Amino acid sequence: MKNRQQQESKNNESQPVVKNINDLAKILNVSATTISRVLNGKAEKFRISKKTQIIVMDAAAKHNYLANKIARGLKMDRTDTIGLILPDISYPFFAVISQGVESEARKFGFSLILCDSDDDESKEKELINLLLSYRVDGIIIGPVGKDYEFISHIYNSGIPIVLVDRCPTVTEIPNVSSDNYQGAYDAVNYMISRGHKRIACIEGSPDLPTNYDRVRGYKDALKNNNLQVDKNLIVGNYHSIENGYKNMHILMNIDPPPSAIISLSNRITLGILKAAKEKRITVGREFSLISFDEQLYSQFLEPPMTTISQKNREMGQLAVDLLLRNINNRNESGSKGLSMKLKTDLIIRESVRRMI
Amino acid sequence: MKNRQQQESKNNESQPVVKNINDLAKILNVSATTISRVLNGKAEKFRISKKTQIIVMDAAAKHNYLANKIARGLKMDRTDTIGLILPDISYPFFAVISQGVESEARKFGFSLILCDSDDDESKEKELINLLLSYRVDGIIIGPVGKDYEFISHIYNSGIPIVLVDRCPTVTEIPNVSSDNYQGAYDAVNYMISRGHKRIACIEGSPDLPTNYDRVRGYKDALKNNNLQVDKNLIVGNYHSIENGYKNMHILMNIDPPPSAIISLSNRITLGILKAAKEKRITVGREFSLISFDEQLYSQFLEPPMTTISQKNREMGQLAVDLLLRNINNRNESGSKGLSMKLKTDLIIRESVRRMI
DNA sequence: TTGTAAGCGTTATCAC
DNA sequence: GTGATAACGCTTACAA
Numbered sequence: 001m002k003n004r005q006q007q008e009s010k011n012n013e014s015q016p017v018v019k020n021i022n023d024l025a026k027i028l029n030v031s032a033t034t035i036s037r038v039l040n041g042k043a044e045k046f047r048i049s050k051k052t053q054i055i056v057m058d059a060a061a062k063h064n065y066l067a068n069k070i071a072r073g074l075k076m077d078r079t080d081t082i083g084l085i086l087p088d089i090s091y092p093f094f095a096v097i098s099q100g101v102e103s104e105a106r107k108f109g110f111s112l113i114l115c116d117s118d119d120d121e122s123k124e125k126e127l128i129n130l131l132l133s134y135r136v137d138g139i140i141i142g143p144v145g146k147d148y149e150f151i152s153h154i155y156n157s158g159i160p161i162v163l164v165d166r167c168p169t170v171t172e173i174p175n176v177s178s179d180n181y182q183g184a185y186d187a188v189n190y191m192i193s194r195g196h197k198r199i200a201c202i203e204g205s206p207d208l209p210t211n212y213d214r215v216r217g218y219k220d221a222l223k224n225n226n227l228q229v230d231k232n233l234i235v236g237n238y239h240s241i242e243n244g245y246k247n248m249h250i251l252m253n254i255d256p257p258p259s260a261i262i263s264l265s266n267r268i269t270l271g272i273l274k275a276a277k278e279k280r281i282t283v284g285r286e287f288s289l290i291s292f293d294e295q296l297y298s299q300f301l302e303p304p305m306t307t308i309s310q311k312n313r314e315m316g317q318l319a320v321d322l323l324l325r326n327i328n329n330r331n332e333s334g335s336k337g338l339s340m341k342l343k344t345d346l347i348i349r350e351s352v353r354r355m356i
Numbered sequence: 357m358k359n360r361q362q363q364e365s366k367n368n369e370s371q372p373v374v375k376n377i378n379d380l381a382k383i384l385n386v387s388a389t390t391i392s393r394v395l396n397g398k399a400e401k402f403r404i405s406k407k408t409q410i411i412v413m414d415a416a417a418k419h420n421y422l423a424n425k426i427a428r429g430l431k432m433d434r435t436d437t438i439g440l441i442l443p444d445i446s447y448p449f450f451a452v453i454s455q456g457v458e459s460e461a462r463k464f465g466f467s468l469i470l471c472d473s474d475d476d477e478s479k480e481k482e483l484i485n486l487l488l489s490y491r492v493d494g495i496i497i498g499p500v501g502k503d504y505e506f507i508s509h510i511y512n513s514g515i516p517i518v519l520v521d522r523c524p525t526v527t528e529i530p531n532v533s534s535d536n537y538q539g540a541y542d543a544v545n546y547m548i549s550r551g552h553k554r555i556a557c558i559e560g561s562p563d564l565p566t567n568y569d570r571v572r573g574y575k576d577a578l579k580n581n582n583l584q585v586d587k588n589l590i591v592g593n594y595h596s597i598e599n600g601y602k603n604m605h606i607l608m609n610i611d612p613p614p615s616a617i618i619s620l621s622n623r624i625t626l627g628i629l630k631a632a633k634e635k636r637i638t639v640g641r642e643f644s645l646i647s648f649d650e651q652l653y654s655q656f657l658e659p660p661m662t663t664i665s666q667k668n669r670e671m672g673q674l675a676v677d678l679l680l681r682n683i684n685n686r687n688e689s690g691s692k693g694l695s696m697k698l699k700t701d702l703i704i705r706e707s708v709r710r711m712i
Numbered sequence: 713t714t715g716t717a718a719g720c721g722t723t724a725t726c727a728c
Numbered sequence: 729g730t731g732a733t734a735a736c737g738c739t740t741a742c743a744a
Contacts, residue, residue: 071737427721
């Protein structure tokens with residue numbers, strides 16, 4: 001701040017420093033009230049003369065007056081900020097969600113305080129409290145996802161919250177996620193239609209609702225096509241390259257091995273590819289593969305990968321929309337209990353071989 | 357807030373609602389001052405009795421008292437927030453930077469207000485002003501990168517700013533980026549050592565300093581090996597798949613075509629791969645390729661891609677460190693004029709064929 | 713059509 | 729050892 005003053009007075013001796021609304025008021029010989037009204041678009045309401053309006057706006061621009069949102073927030077009990085907590089903001093899937101959230105929030109005049117929970121339940125809890133102490137107007141959480149107790153507690157205390165991605169099956173907290181069940185169902189159904197009968201599944205964390213729904217979709221697709229669910233063909237326990245790699249080896253040692261695999265995350269898929277390469281077996285020939293999560297590179301793999309694409313940018317946007325309903329209707333129930341499932345798209349490329 | 361009160365009084369009739377430090381003060385029959393001191397670790401300094409300390413801390417915990425950081429910010433002229441503006445937060449490269457920034461900021465008690473400038477100069481400007489109105493303690497900018505005028509102006513007015521990634525060659529603003537020159541130089545040098553003599557380069561935006569430095573490194577590596585710089589082999593103008601695709605076609609129509617290509621971004625590389633596939637020419641055989649930006653999938657491409665890896669997580673962390681120096685030494689020059697270049701790593705895989 | 717003054721929840725200063 | 733009070737910069741009820 002001191003630097004600032006020096007600088008400005010150097011540039012123009014006659015221009016006084018305008019740090020706040022009162023400084024501006026003094027210069028213009030009007031009250032802070034008037035300035036506040038003009039700058040907040042309430043000029044008409046208070047029938048402030050055109051002349052005064054212009055004087056105020058010109059001076060504000062000329063002196064680079066930026067209203068202090070901190071002071072405003074304190075007075076108004078509204079900070080125009082929302083908190084976003086995600087398990088891993090470097091993961092492209094979440095990065096896209098955060099972009100969706102950011103752009104939609106910005107559109108409605110809100111800024112984003114971004115937090116990375118590092119997939120750690122206790123960090124998540126701390127971050128929620130931190131955001132609360134910043135008096136954010138609401139919070140969007142992509143939860144770590146094993147325990148929703150604390151989040152529910154906060155939600156029930158009246159803080160607007162929306163969940164994204166990993167949403168519990170039943171909750172009052174408004175939430176938006178992909179229709180993971182349908183995504184897996186469609187993929188497996190497609191494989192069956194191409195003549196596959198022994199279809200394996202490599203899972204992520206079994207205790208995540210997203211994973212659970214996908215496995216359910218996988219099983220139901222088999223059942224509805226009169227195919228047996230073989231427990232030996234359901235393997236894996238984490239959304240990592242290592243997990244994909246390890247379990248691909250396990251699957252290929254089964255006799256006879258499955259002819260097709262559905263991978264429940266893109267990292268698992270990378271592990272599968274690594275193992276396949278080592279074993280010198282080729283995707284789309286010796287075995288077929290469909291992967292959750294469309295990525296920029298999916299079409300450039302060899303062969304181009306058939307994927308289940310999630311609308312994650314829209315997920316972020318919708319989360320903001322739901323949250324704003326809550327923020328704008330503090331007293332009413334807003335979007336309580338609302339649960340949105342976004343359709344997934346099966347992007348068909350060349351990684352599933354035709355068997356019939 | 358109303359919901360909250362109802363809820364809490366429902367749970368426990370006798371527990372009064374604690375919204376602020378004064379509520380707590382009344383309950384405990386101590387002054388707000390004392391509470392503030394205890395909760396801010398100044399108990400020793402003011403010789404507050406152990407007994408009082410314990411009473412205060414217990415009560416704060418029991419009533420879930422979360423000090424209002426907004427009010428604190430107003431009083432202290434310090435919000436414990438930093439702003440981060442990036443051109444595209446969904447781009448994995450920037451997503452990793454933001455993760456580095458988030459974790460390092462958090463480590464020092466700062467939270468992050470994240471902004472996406474959408475690679476738009478005027479949005480960037482607006483966002484800077486917005487962050488200023490939120491009274492952030494400092495700003496980290498991954499600039500759009502063509503004009504640094506406005507940013508310099510703000511910096512010179514005394515606002516702590518650090519630039520990441522696209523940093524002008526000469527500037528007073530502290531900045532941290534990859535050593536793009538060295539990255540390209542090493543890659544081209546490696547290709548030459550493998551016997552390549554006609555090496556092409558597909559550029560990103562020519563007016564970006566990052567791109568400029570990479571091209572310089574490319575040219576110098578050729579020159580220092582007594583190879584001619586052939587202008588026809590330097591093509592492209594944007595970091596997009598389309599640009600890579602289009603210019604790969606152009607390069608392959610040159611007679612004779614280059615035996616090797618350095619791609620200045622991973623999106624360009626994806627375009628190159630697409631074009632190569634169409635033309636049925638194979639990386640690592642008909643032509644060799646090195647790509648800027650190591651990605652999770654680089655090793656899974658066919659063949660595994662030799663890449664120039666940037667330390668972008670560290671970039672984010674260092675940016676925070678530089679910024680904090682400035683924030684903590686408002687009056688001194690802090691890290692003014694400091695420019696850090698992070699070494700890149702050439703990750704050698706199989707996309708460069710040996711010619712000799 | 714404009715202004716005065718109180719108050720949002722903190723913390724620094726000064727007092728005891 | 730602890731507390732009363734003012735002030736941070738804004739908005740709003742009330743006045744004029």
